[in-house]
Amino acid sequence: MGIMRPESLFALFAPLTTLPGVGPKIAPLAAKAAGGELVRDLAFHLPTGLVDRRYRPKIHEAELGRLCTLEVMVERHQPGAMGRPYKVHVSDDTGFLSLLFFKPHARYLAERLPEGAMRVVSGEVTERYGERQMIHPSRILNLDDPDLGVVFEPVYRSVAGLSHRTLARICGAAAQKAEGLAEWADPALVAREGWQSFGAALMRAHAPDGEDEILPSTPARRRLAYDELFARQIALQLSGAARRRTPGRAIVGTGAYTDALVAALPYQPTHAQSRAFAEIGTDMAAATPMLRLLQGDVGAGKTLVAAWSMARAAEAQMQSALMAPTEILARQHYTGLAPLMAKIGLRLEVLTGKDKASHKRMVLDGLATGAVHAVCGTHALFQQGVVFQQLGLVIVDEQHRFGVADRRRLIDKGFAPHVLAMSATPIPRTLAMAVYGDLDVSRLDEKPPGRAPIKTIAMSLDRLDEVAEAAQRAIEKDDRVFWVCPLVEESDKVDVSAASERFQDLQAMFGDSVRLIHGRMTSKEKDEAMEDFRTGMAKILVATTVIEVGVDVPEASVMVIEHAERFGLAQLHQLRGRVGRGGKPGHCLLLYANPLSEMGARRISKLRETEDGFAIAEEDFKLRGGGDLLGLRQSGIPAFKLADAALHADLLAVAQRDARVLVEADPTLSSPRGLAARLALHLFDQVDPETFLGTG
Structure with a gap:
């Protein structure tokens, strides 16, 4: 198109x-x-x-504190002195009122409110020392002003x-x-x-x-929501059709490496993992390139599924690349996977921007000759000098953290490779349908054995002393503590200052064993602080930004979240999942400010009753709607402007069906309605069928 x-x-x-x-x-x-x-x-x-400006009483009938619109005569101006407000005295047939202006422009007021003129003013009427007043009217109009007829002001x-x-x-x-x-x-x-x-x-x-x-339920708002959902569904239909037309390479497994991998495990894979193996195996055996999203709750075992997929690719002499958004995550994947892959005779390497030249040369030679079967890395994987002998599988971890062009550049290193995207963000089914359309999804909804339960405790912020004592006890046992300060909307200065204060408080108590991460630090500074925490040089990590999804610190057993009421449910669950990963019981302390709102209480209560990330995501979806699930900006899920996937779920199903029918009947969008649909694609930035996961 x-x-x-x-x-x-x-x-x-x-x-x-x-x-x-x-x-x-x-x-x-x-x-x-x-x-x-x-x-x-x-x-x-x-x-x-x-703003409803229908209430139009007389001056002395006006209800105090309520927005009202008054028709008045301008009596006289009284300029303020010594910091006092400028007053304009007005009247009607029931009495007098003073309009008060602070830091006024006297000439402007003289022009807008000339003495002896009739004017219409809007604002709240208050009373002080028996005098009725209106501070800074929100509207001052002439009697013939066309805006006078606008009683509802958006x-x-x-x-x-x-x-x-x-x-x-x-x-x-x-x-x-x-x-x-x-x-x-x-x-x-x-x-x-x-x-x-x-x-x-x-x-x-x-x-x-x-x-x-x-309200979102009005016909006008529903019409606009439908149009946005419809445009996205058309883009997804076009993307799916383009992918199905692309010839790929069927990877038919022999079981040589995958069977050996499962046999080498010290435990049995969960039913959900076995189901994912089967689904991925079937997809890779097809001539159409696989495009599957692997959704796994925190600690559900996505890494093992990635290893199985790499082993399957190697059975057909194909190489695999696993791309992670940060160096820490790329190295973590490598550390976790390399021994397992070596056990079954496969060579896994790591490639990041910070590697020494000699290491890079060794990895690049191995990829070009086929001696390296699989590689974990960051953006370094799709740089110009990286050449694969046969790239057959691309795995993108936390896929939403990469731009469309990034994913495409890595995929272009192979010939229509199979693509597996992994995400630790559980997405409700309705939202998944809105964002990803008919994309194939595998869900890991069971936890592998050995994961310790996490005790979730809600406490008032007044009890910070007790929290510090709990942190002390954890440190004495050589455990680590995450301490999260909340994001304050549109004010990273406030975030940094609040976190810096908490950091200083904890430093005063625990000395040099505390580190700080916030949004204004460079990637290098964040990586260094995280590495100190991971290796044990630091025992407490204070952070404003949401701790890297997927960062694995097995020794971390305590998660403290200040102002938990400000976080979304799914976000709290993601943070909680950072602890209890090393076999020791985890503790998550949710600190809230009093009084706790009904919504805040519901979130905290739901979190305490379940550790099922998918159940939590569904509840968050109901509580917050699709407009800002997880704080969509943080999850990377494309946000809607006019639609809310939760409130307009019925329209989503209709839009998906309509888009499918239209694209099947008119795949080039060249009929009159197809040409009109192109307008919608442009209008909602969906012109490129590769906008979403269709690019990998």
Whole structure:
């Protein structure tokens, strides 16, 4: 499918400065609020609330503390002195009111509120020393102002320096640019749901005429959600079709290495692992390249499945590459897998950017000649000088941490290799369908034997002394302690300062055995702190960023999470899974601030009653919706702008079916509806069928 953008979308993909009233000062603020620099980004920046200006009493009938709109006569101005506010005295036939302004522009106020003029002002009325007041009215209008008829005013997520009124005006102007686009939805569905066109629904979403109009269940919001889900499902259908057309190499196993691998284990694989072996074996034996996602809860044994897959590839004289997002994880995989692979006669090496030149040369020679059967590494694996003799299997660990281009560059080292993506983030089925479509998924939903249970304890932050004592007891037993400080939204300075303070407190107690990791450190500094903790030079690791998923420190037995109520359920579960990995019982201390909200209490209660990551992910999905599951930004799952996979789950099934029917009937999207569907693909950044896991 061509990627030329259709002309009817040019206005939506134009810079924000093409909108009336958006100059070089407002444009960067609007871009920050909307999360993008195009008109389309503002059009998709939907209101989150509503100001209701219908209450229009007289001055002395106005309910104190309630937003009201008053029609008043401007009596006189009283400039403030000595830090006092500037006052404008106004009246109606029931009494007087003072409008108060702090740090005012006197000339501006004289122009907006000339003495003797009638004006309409909006704000909350308060009373002080018997005088009725309104501090900084949110609206000052003339009696003939067209905005006077707007009684419901949408409220948006904004940024400092950009007023809600300005943002509402330019978002509405942006939405108008979507008028008249060709219809891509099934006409029968549009009629059944009573939907307007996409453009009309977008404009309606920006001009709600009541509290209910903000809800995701309104027809306008459901229409927009469907369109976004539909575009993604079409992209996934196209991606799947392209993959099925790509000839690959069938890897038919002999069992020589895989049987030896299982026999060499000191335990029996779980039923879930055996099921994954069978599913992967079947996929690799097909001529179409495998694309499978292996989802395993923390400690569910994904590494063994990776080893089995590498052994299967080696049975057909094919090489494997396992790509991890960090050097620590790449080396950890190597350390865990190399002895097992050597036991069955296979050579595994590690390749990262920090290796010595002599080691790199040795690995590169082995990969080129086929002497190295498998390699674990970081981005170093897809650099120019890396040449494989026969790359047949690519395993991507924590696949969401790599960009599309990264995965593609590694896959291009082979001839249509089979791809296994691994993730320790349990994703609810509904969300998996929304994000990955028909992708084949293997789930490891059992824990291997020998994993100690983790005791989860909830405590008030007031009991920090007791927590420090628990940390002391763990250290005396030569255990390690993770100590996590929460992320504060949009304020990494606050994060760093809070974590630094906690670090200093703990250093005062435990001396040089404490290390700190936060978002402003370089990768090298983080790696060094992590390595000190792993080797035992440090016993306590204080961190703001979520501890690397997959980082394995068997000696860690205590996880302290401050302000646990601020974390998502699935995130708390991921953190908890960092401890209890070395056979010793683990303890997870959830510290919360009082008073604990009902939502916070539910999360903590659910975490205490189960260690099943999939059950927890489903509950998190219900509690938080799909909009920010796990903090989608942290999990790497592409976030939706207009849809919520939890609240619009019924539409997801419809969108998936509609997309499948359309692509099967019109695989090149060249029919009138197919051409309209191309608009949706462009509009929602889905033009490339390789956008998601379809690239590996």
